[in-house]
Amino acid sequence: MPGISIAQWTFPAGFNVNAPAPSSGSGSASPGAGLVPTSFTDGANSWGTNGSVDSGATLVTTFNDYLQFSISSSGLSSISLTFDGRRSSGANSPTGIAVYHGSAPGNPETGTLLYSNANVLTSTMANIGGTHTFTPAGNPAFVRIYFFNAGNPVSGSDGMVDNVDFTGCGIPNPPTISKSFAPSAVAVGATSTLSFTITNPNASVALSGIQFSDTLPAGVTVTTGSASVCGGMLSRTAPSTIAFTGGTLAAGANCTMSVTVTVTTSGPHTNISGYISSTQSGENTGPGGSASDSITALLPPSIDKLFDPNPIQTNAVSTLTFTLTNPNPDDQLTGVQFSDTFPTSPGALVVANPTGASTSGCGSPTYAPVAGAGSITFTGGTIAAGGTCTVTVDVTAAAIGDYANTSGAVSAATVGGGDTASDTLTVNPVNPSLAILKRVSTSGSGPWTAFVGVTAGADVFFQFTVENTGDVALSSVNVTDPTLTGLGVNLSGCAWANMPLFDLQTCVVGPVAAQAGAHSNTATAHGTYSSTVYDSTPSTATYATIGLALAKSVAEGFYTLAGDVLNYSYQVTNSGSAPLEGPVSIDDDRSTNEACPDVSTVGDLDAFLDPGESITCTASYTVTAGDVSAGSVTNTATAEAGGVTSNTDSATVFVNLPELTVSKANDTGGVVTLGDSFSWTLTVADPGPVAATFADGQAILSDPLPAGPTYGAPTAGSFTGITNPGNISCSIDGSDVLTCTASGAAVTIGATTSSFTVTCTVTPSAAGDLANTATVDPDDVINEADDGNNTGSDTVTVVPLP
Structure with missing residues (x-):
């Protein structure tokens, strides 16, 4: 497209003569090094030189008598130049002008000559040579306008140009x-x-x-x-x-x-x-x-509200919190505002004193609740992108009931809004109350439980934990326990002058000595509010004495050979007042296969051996050759349940022979005062499985009594399982030897449970110990299982008169 404006110079007064900027478009202009650039005002404003110009009719470019222009040729297929020129009226001024273009800034005259006329300039500003069109050789394009053919190459050779206009042919700039x-x-x-x-x-x-x-x-x-x-x-x-x-x-x-x-x-x-x-x-x-x-x-902001705590007592304080949310993740909200008018029924809900007012994440809002006021107003808030703004105020009410409260709509600049928030505050009457928990232990440091099993006479301690479970503080709090008071236990350490809300206090009393049986006692806590005493629900703790009884028996009455099996039964009974947790176990020093049924198979079928409940365990033992030689098998056992160990019980089984024993005892506790008398009693028995028969004249018993005392006549009696007891003859000879013999007929001492006694009185004659040993079957006429237990001894100490 032709006629595209590139740059224009129409020189006004006062422009920069060394580098005049274009009046329009873009480009640059500069004078030659030998030129004296000048702004001329005679006639139209123009640009030129009043320095010396070459006087020859043929241009000599080395004189640098030129004005040079640099313009962009980008996108242009051709460039056209028009300009006006004149000379001053003086005889020295040039008459010739030549125009060159090229791509080199220092010497475009080496490019293409566009125009040259040695006599074209007059004293009148006029177009020089019409339109000069050329194809640019590079970008930028450089154009020089030379002055030459001056009347005299001296100062005052004035030449000037104006209305320099470069246009191009090409594509115009897009919109x-x-x-x-x-x-x-x-x-x-x-x-x-x-x-x-x-x-x-x-x-x-x-x-x-x-x-x-x-x-x-x-x-x-x-x-x-x-x-x-x-x-x-x-x-x-x-x-x-x-x-x-x-x-x-x-x-x-x-x-x-x-x-x-x-x-x-x-x-x-x-x-x-x-x-x-x-x-x-x-x-x-x-x-x-x-x-x-x-x-x-x-999006507009949203609002939520919450009363906390909720409920409250009359005239107490709840914090009302509003949470304003900006749902826009990338943009803040400004001009955020809302109001809230509090309910007036069932009473007036008002701002507390102090107000507790605060804001967080809300910018710099206007928010100043007034104590006692029935409403609040929040304006001018700013909420960050995706953020929340929290607004709080403390409120109170004197009347009991529910206060349903809905806020006004929250809004923000630009987006408005309409969301409201609701919550209901419940105001309750004052509720003084307290609770007590009573627990028991065998130690003052616990552990503490509602029930404990103890041995009779052991120490028992009680712990009381008292809690203020109401919603007001209490005063003059104390604990009463009639049973413990009746035992002389001092409860003064279980009293507190004040107990704040939710307070918890603990005290320990005791010990008391455990009495046989199960014992429950009950305690109550008391506290005062506004001159009224309030009582807790009573709390009870129990202790019970523990006991476990073992009765052991054996099914076989005797054994004969090694390899015989003895079968034992163990009856285990809860002889105390406290249930014992199963299982029940037996510890027997002979058997290795003790077995007890589960406690859930007896009584109330639970997991405990309750007081009075019994369970029967079993075990067996195989007789050894050593047992046959020993003549008897005695084994000892204990039972255990719930951590309680029973008494020790034993059972003896003899080889299939008589087994005579004798024991000796006194009736004075082992001590007698000189001058007093006492009795010695000898007991003869046959616990073996076979009866022992003494023929007429055979000695049954012999006892060499200590010398010195006076002895009464011995008397036989307490006959059990004795055949011909009247034929037992007992006497003391001159050597103080007590002898019992079968006299007139044979005497048989029955198996297992038979026995008889021999008693004589003794009157000591001097202080000191009276010790002696009696022997059954002294002549060894009976073939027994074990002769090692055929003797029995006793000692009585005689003390002088005081």
Whole structure:
């Protein structure tokens, strides 16, 4: 396209003569090194020289009598130059002008000569040579206008130019586009005006056929329609297409068009248009070729509220907390505000004193609740993107009941709002109360339980834990326990002058000596509020004495050979007052296969051996050769249940022979005063499985009594299982030997349970110990299982008179 303006110089007064800037367009100008540049004001303003100019009719370029111009040739196929020139009226001024162009800044005259005329200049400013058109050899292009053929090469050789105009033939600069949303932030669902401004950057070329398109981002919509604007047609196609076609712009002009958009989703929405183009320039894919802007849609704030604590007592304080939330993750909300009018039924809910008012995350709002007021107001808040704003105030009420409270709507600048928040505060009457927990232990440091089993006479301690379970403080708190008081236990350490809300106090008393049986006793706590005494629910703890009895028996009455099996039974009975947790176990020093049924098989079928319940365990033992030689098997056992060990019990089984024994005892406790008498009693028995028979005249018993005392006649008696007891004859000879014999007939001592006694009185004659040993079957006439237990001894100490 021809006529594209590149640069123009029309020299006004006062310009920079060394480097005059173009009046329009872009380029640069500079004088030759030998020139004296001057701004001429005679006639039209112009630029030239009043220095010396070469006087020859043929140009000599080494004189540097030139004015040089540098212009951009980018995108141009040719460049045209027009300019005016004149000389001063003095005889020394030049008459010739030559024009060269080239790509070298230092010597464009080595390029192409455009024009040369030695006599063209007159004293009148006029066009010089018409239009000079050339094809640029490079970019930038350099053009020199030389003065020559001066009347005299001295100072005052004035030559000047004006109206220097460079135009080009090529593609004009494309139009540019910009856009903006107004307002750039709206509420979701609100509208904004989207404006496009198109500009023709060419100072001398009009553009036509201007067009662009724009697809709106998701969440931004337009309605369908069209309008004539900027010489063309602006069309809208729902939901998101905008197109402009056929536009025209005069050289250097701009034009603005607009559409209304609706933002339907929250958050930022960035919109970038397509490239703008014109018929003359084509599409602009460079700077300014497309336009971008963003619009943000905001959601309104939300509000929640909470009373805490809730419920409260009359005239107590609850903190009312409002939480305002900005749901927009990328944008803050400003101008946030709300109000809340408190309920007046069932009474007045008012701001407490002090108010406890605070804000957090709310910017710098206006918020100043007044103590006693029935409402609050919050304005001017700012909530950060995605943030929350917390607003608090303390409230109180004197009347009992529920206070349902709904706030006013929260709103913010730009987006408005309508969310409200509700909560109900419950105000209760005062409720003084306390609780006690009584527990028992065998140690003052625990562990503490509601029940403990103890041995009779052991120490028992009691712990009382008292808690203020009401909603007010209590005074004069104490514990009473009639049973312990009756035992002389001092409870003064279980009293507290004051017990704050939720306070917990503990005391320990005791010990008391455990009495046989099960013993429960009950304690009560008492506390005072407003001159009224309140009692707790009583609490009971129990201790019971423990006991476990073992009775052992054996099924076999005797054994004969090694390998015989003895079968034992163990009857285990809870002889105490406390249940014993199973299982029950037997520890027998002979058997290795003790077995007890589960305690759940007896009594109430639970996991405990309860008081009075019994269980029978079993075991067996195989007789050894050593047992046969020993003549008897005695084994000893204990039972265990719930950590309690029974008495020790034993059973003896003899080899199948008699087993005679004798024991001796006194009736004075082992001590007698000189001058007093006592009795010695000898007991003869046969626990063996076979009876022992003494023939007539055989000695049954012999006892060499100590010398010195006086002895009464011995008497036999207490006959059990004795055959012919009347034929037992006992006497003491002159050597103080007590002898019992079968006299007149045989005497038989029955198996297993038979026995008889022999008693004589003793009157000591001197202080000292009276010790002796009696022997059964002294002549060894009976074949026994074991002769090692045929003796029995006793000692009585005689003490002198005081």
